[in-house]
Every structure is written in C-alpha cells, then in structure tokens.
Amino acid sequence: MWRGGQGGVGLAPCSATEGVLGAAGTGTTATTTTTIDKTHYDSQNDSGFLSGSNLTSSCSLSEDSDTMRFSEPLPPLGETKGDALASSRVDSGIDISEQLSSLHLASSSTSTTTSTSELEGEDAPQRRTVTPPPRRSRLGLSEEQMALLQEIFKRDEDGDTQLHVAVMRGFIEVVYHITRLLPHQALLDLANHQGKTALHLAVAAGDTGAARHLLICGASPVERDRRGNTPLHVAAAAGQAAMVAHLTRPVTEGEVMGARLAYAPAHTAGLLAADLTNYDGQTCIHLAAQGGHRDILQHLTWYGADINAREGKSGRTALHYAVEARDPELVVFLAESCRVSLTLETYAGLTPYQLAQANGASGLATLLLELGSPGEELPHYLAAEDDPDYDEHGPCPENNGWGIMDDLRIGGIPVPLAMALPVTDASGPLNADHYF
Numbered sequence: 001m002w003r004g005g006q007g008g009v010g011l012a013p014c015s016a017t018e019g020v021l022g023a024a025g026t027g028t029t030a031t032t033t034t035t036i037d038k039t040h041y042d043s044q045n046d047s048g049f050l051s052g053s054n055l056t057s058s059c060s061l062s063e064d065s066d067t068m069r070f071s072e073p074l075p076p077l078g079e080t081k082g083d084a085l086a087s088s089r090v091d092s093g094i095d096i097s098e099q100l101s102s103l104h105l106a107s108s109s110t111s112t113t114t115s116t117s118e119l120e121g122e123d124a125p126q127r128r129t130v131t132p133p134p135r136r137s138r139l140g141l142s143e144e145q146m147a148l149l150q151e152i153f154k155r156d157e158d159g160d161t162q163l164h165v166a167v168m169r170g171f172i173e174v175v176y177h178i179t180r181l182l183p184h185q186a187l188l189d190l191a192n193h194q195g196k197t198a199l200h201l202a203v204a205a206g207d208t209g210a211a212r213h214l215l216i217c218g219a220s221p222v223e224r225d226r227r228g229n230t231p232l233h234v235a236a237a238a239g240q241a242a243m244v245a246h247l248t249r250p251v252t253e254g255e256v257m258g259a260r261l262a263y264a265p266a267h268t269a270g271l272l273a274a275d276l277t278n279y280d281g282q283t284c285i286h287l288a289a290q291g292g293h294r295d296i297l298q299h300l301t302w303y304g305a306d307i308n309a310r311e312g313k314s315g316r317t318a319l320h321y322a323v324e325a326r327d328p329e330l331v332v333f334l335a336e337s338c339r340v341s342l343t344l345e346t347y348a349g350l351t352p353y354q355l356a357q358a359n360g361a362s363g364l365a366t367l368l369l370e371l372g373s374p375g376e377e378l379p380h381y382l383a384a385e386d387d388p389d390y391d392e393h394g395p396c397p398e399n400n401g402w403g404i405m406d407d408l409r410i411g412g413i414p415v416p417l418a419m420a421l422p423v424t425d426a427s428g429p430l431n432a433d434h435y436f
Helices: 038-044 081-088 097-101 143-152 162-168 172-181 185-189 198-204 208-216 231-238 241-248 253-259 270-275 284-291 294-302 318-324 328-336 352-358 362-371
Strands: 033-036 068-071 408-410 413-415
Touching: 143 162, 143 172, 162 172, 162 198, 172 208, 185 198, 198 208, 198 231, 208 241, 208 253, 231 241, 231 270, 231 284, 231 294, 241 270, 241 294, 270 284, 284 294, 284 318, 294 328, 318 328, 318 352, 328 362, 352 362
Parallel strands: none
Antiparallel strands: 033 068, 408 413
C-alpha cells in the first residue's frame, strides 16, 4: 500500500492490513479495512508516474484469493471521501507511458545506448553506431597497405613496376624498402613486357648487390624471359663471373634475418638454372663456351653443371663451340681442366676432331689428336673423293657443281633429257638461278 498526505502524494510502503493518514491540524488517526477489486484500485489510484496495470505489490496479494486487501485512510475533517479520492488522483507531472509502450527487446546483433538527455524527456531512443572492423585481404593486409602495393606494382608502358625501375637505376635503398613491405615473395617475380623480372634486370645492370638481395628475399633464379634465358644465362653470356657466383651460392639464414622481411621466404637452388636450356637449346655452359669465358666454365663445372650437355638444335657440346671458334686455348682448357668428352657427336655424327677437319682447321685437328681424340675419318657424304661434282682439285668446272643429270623432275614430274637445261651456254657456265 502507499501512504498519502496533504499537499501532494507521498509514497511509502505499508502493511496489508492498515493504512495511516495524518490529517492536517489533528492528532487523531483512523484505520479501516476495505476489500475492492484490483481493477478498481488501478483505475482510482494511478499516480501518473507508474501505471498500476504494470505493477503488482507483493504485500498486497492474498495467498488464497485473487482479490487484494488494502488499508484505505479516512479523509481529513471537513472533507468527504469523494474529495479525498479526487485529491489522490493528482498527477505528478511525469508521463512516460509512451516510452514504456515502445520498449522492446533488442537483438544480440544490435548495440544501443540511452543517454541522459533521453531520460530527461527525449522521445526517440538513440542507437549507437558500430564501426565495422577494417577490411583485410587474405594475406592480412589493410586497405592502406593494399593501395600502397598497387601503386608500387602499377605497370608503365613497358610493363615495368617501381621495383623494376629502382633496380635498373641502381636505387638499392628503394629496393630494400620495397622488399620490406611485401607480404609474399611472388611479387618479386612479376615480369615486364620482355619477360624480364627484377632479378633479370639486376643481372643485366651488373648490380651484384641488388641481385643478391633479391635472391635472399626469394626471387626465383629459374624464371625465363621471352628468349628463354634465366638470370644465370644472362650472366654467363655476359661473362660476369662474380654475378654467376652470387646466383649459384646458397642463401644463408643470417642473410635472411638481415633482410628484415615480413614473410619467411622459400629459396630455389640457383644451380638448377645451369642445366636449363633457352629457346635456342643452349645451356649456360654453351653460352659461356661461345663467349670463351673460362672462369665461368670452371665455376659451373665445380658446382656440378653438365660440361657435356648437348645443344638442342644441332647437338653440339662446349668443345664443338670451341672448335668452331678456332680457339686452341679454350680447347685445351675444356679437355684438361673440365674433362670434356672428346668423342661426343653432333646430330650430324661429327666429333670435335671431324668438325675441325670439315672446317679446314688442321691445326686444331692435330691438337685434338694430341689431347687423345680418336683420328676418325669424315663421313662419306663429306669426303671430296666420293662426290661426283668434285675431283682431286675441287669442284668440276664443267659440271658447275651440278654433276651429270640422268633424271630431271619438275614438281615431281619426270622431264625428258632432251628438254633438260644445257650445262653451258654461249655466255659460259650455266647459272641455274636464272631458271628458277
């Protein structure tokens, strides 16, 4: 129950069997007990602050009935009971019925808050704006990091990125900075329109520092350009012995720690590129022999490269290249220091000794015999005495290299010998080019 006093409504809990009303100017109290229905109490005794239909006092409920007993105070002297009831219905001035009717349970996915100004009379509740977490890529990069990497690896008209340009211009500090921003080593192997990666460009520029750093960061030494050359092919053809050493030397753990990378790089053995062929069928051994770079040949041989590799087009080895170049010092170096085979044949069946004979390099042929090469004769199709167009002095002038024609065919159709072209005419020996 609640206690009411003169000059307003004073609220206080009381027992279920008595209510006290202090009348102004009197010292008497009166107590009466009345039983009314709960709905009558709600309709007659709402203070305006809380709705009676939403409140139930535990001290006003009877255990064995649905009715509620309360002690109703007597009106003061000079007032009737109706006047007392009218005064008890004085509103407190606070009405939150609309707020109470609009309350609802918020879902677990919605976060709301009520400010102090709302409790003081604002109608609409204010929702807290939840900021979503920043978007991140699969590699854990933020949007700012992704934008920076896209700017660095944006291609120009030649397909070069900022990493390519920094390598070509020798800006090693920029190369260091870019590699520390990378989330993965695959970005190092992006190629320009010529198929050249940053490692290709570092080798072509002769920058051993940049090339070694790129290898430490995980750049692949077996990537090919548009001619099929790996960075090791480029270094071997250019005779860059120091570069070849950096490309084939294994990467150490200390070098990786010193690079301060954001990822753990995986490395490919640089010597794997030594036995790969470019699109001309040449390995690094062939390119080094073609250029006469003995120090590179020695280094690659020590590291296990195949000194007897055969070139893909004609089957030539490094010794065949040395014979064609007529380089006796290189021939001796390959035979004694690199232990090259003296008997391997080309696809045409020629050993280095026979190739020297066919090229008319009699001095090299004698040198090869001294080095242990077998003295084999030339194949019959290269022997001058077996060719009807040749005699002991060279080509037969009367035949002009054509020989005796016993069967002439044009487009596969036999032509009678009477219609055959004359070997000579009034102006001299026949020039067959005039008839084709």
